[in-house]
Amino acid sequence: MSALSQWIEDFEGNEMPETIITSGKGGWVNIQGSKPAYEAVSGHSCLNLGHAHPELVKSMTEAMETLSYCSPEHLSPASIALSAKLDELLGGDFMTKYSLSGSSANETALSIARRRWRALGKPEKTVCLSLDRSYHGNLGQAQFVTGFEAFRVEGRPDSPEFIHVSSARNADTGATYTLDEIEQQLEQSISTIGADKIACLFVEPIGFAGGVIVPPKGYLKLLRTLCDKHEITLVVDEVITGFGRSGTWFAFQQEGIRPDIVTMGKGITAGCFPLAAVSVDKAIYDDLRAHKVPLKMVITMAGHPVGCSIALKAIEIVERDGLCQQVTVNSQLIHAKFEQLIHQPTIFEVRGFGHMWALEFCEYNGHTAPHIAEKVAQQCQENGCIVAAADGVIRINPPLNISVEECDGMLLAIVEAVEQISHELLI
Known part of the structure; x- marks a missing residue:
């Protein structure tokens, strides 16, 4: 067996040795x-x-036999139950919008963050901040949110709507910045751009793809404080770090903060089915609904009942064991x-x-x-x-x-x- 017709390369565009x-x-x-x-x-x-995993295989089989598809404009018992479970794990008062991958979840989160400020009468708040060693996907607008140069999509133009600020680690020396240094750098960036133009800040609690960047304790609390101060939507990307990989359900919970938006994928189904999710603070959802600012984002396979059933079982196993x-x-x-x-x-x-x-x-x-x-x-x-x-x-x-x-x-x-x-x- 040989992959003569399949195109495969790594993040950096290198051809890979044939590993089947x-x-x-x-x-x-x-x-x-x-x-x-x-x-x-x-x-x-x-x-x-x-x-x-035998329990996930059984869950997948039973779900497929029960309901093999459900339009994202409709509800299924599995999607309802998973939304409720995610709300519980996140701490309550979150509304979940399903997506298909980490990239599409982050793109959805970006759209929600910008529409939030439009609903609140601040349409000029459109700039997205993210970190220079970040990875948030390489499709659609998520590729612009990604800051890590090694994973940058070739030919992607720079955009004034997407600005990459320093992560918690100096990319040149490898030294971790102190909280005071991080605060000074962010305040300077926000001042230069203008807080009245910034819609959101994307952050991974651990920058895994960017080199496993572990920020100093108090980092997420600092970001939460700065986002509150400057009216910036805090988006925490838990696509890699979520569902137990940090030792808590979500890595942001290690600092006891509450994000405005949380994006999820990968481990949500333990890798057994394509599924992702965006959980939004209910206050933001209520603002969008009250001001009649729809999201207008329908993804055919989002909230697939089989994927949601698998996710529920995966969560159950992690809890039980x-x-x-x-x-x-x-x-x-x-x-x-x-x-x-x-x-x-x-x-x-x-x-x-x-x-x-x-x-x-x-x-x-x-x-x-x-x-x-x-x-x-x-x-x-x-x-x-x-x-x-x-x-x-x-x-x-x-x-x-x-x-x-x-x-x-x-x-x-x-x-x-x-x-x-x-x-x-x-x-």
Whole structure:
């Protein structure tokens, strides 16, 4: 079997070596012509419960037999129940609009944020702020919200409606800014643009795709305060970080804030079905309805009853099996193991928490960081572990239900790969 007719490349436009995944069970996949490997990046940050979870398979089958489709202009019992469950998990008084992917969820959130200010008589508030290392998708207007240059869509023009401000980490030095420095930078940006022109600020609690950027504690509280002060809609992108990956249902809950809008995808169905959602503070929804400012956004497959049924079952499993708490325990194990690598000459930094980790490499013995990261990723796969490499950083975010034995094996495969490549490059 060979993919002669399928176009495939990575985020940076590079052609990929032909890796054909033939089957999967739990966290493991079978690769044509190679040995089985563990999904240390949960597929694409979405397989929260691994492959072929029997309860999800049963839920999918029963849902398909009951109602195989429902127009997004109608309701299904599953979509109603999921909306109610999301409202509960988010803290109450949220209205949910379904979407199809993280990109489309963020595009929907952008439209809602801008229409909010139009409804309130401030149509000039249209500018969208996001972070310079952010990733919010690469379709439609979401590609403009994305700030990470490595993932920038080729040919995308700059737009004065989309301004990328500094993330919590200095992209040049790797140093994390203090809260005071972050506040000064944001206040300066807002002053230069004019708060009367800014509609929203998009933020990921952890910038996973951008290199697993972990901001200082109090970061989201600071953003909430600044957004309130300047009348800016705070959009928290939980497409990757949501549904337990941080150790809480949503990563923003670790700081006890309330976003205006939350976007979700990937893990909402544990990667078993395309589904995304945008949950909006009910006060914003009420303003739009009261001022007769419709959203006018209908997506054919949004709120699919099969996807909503799977999402409900996935949430039930995470709750029942205490997987949020288990992620917190695993976080300590992962950190302790990766700390063994900080003395390797190829390693610049180890960072992360929960099930979101990064190994950042540095130039070594004439080899660039991206080259080293790619070689380590290849060695990891040979060791039976799939990781993701881009921009000199390896990203790791395993399924939430990883066993102790699987976690030990995953970490051993990664550590041995780093040590082996570091030794080879020394020669």
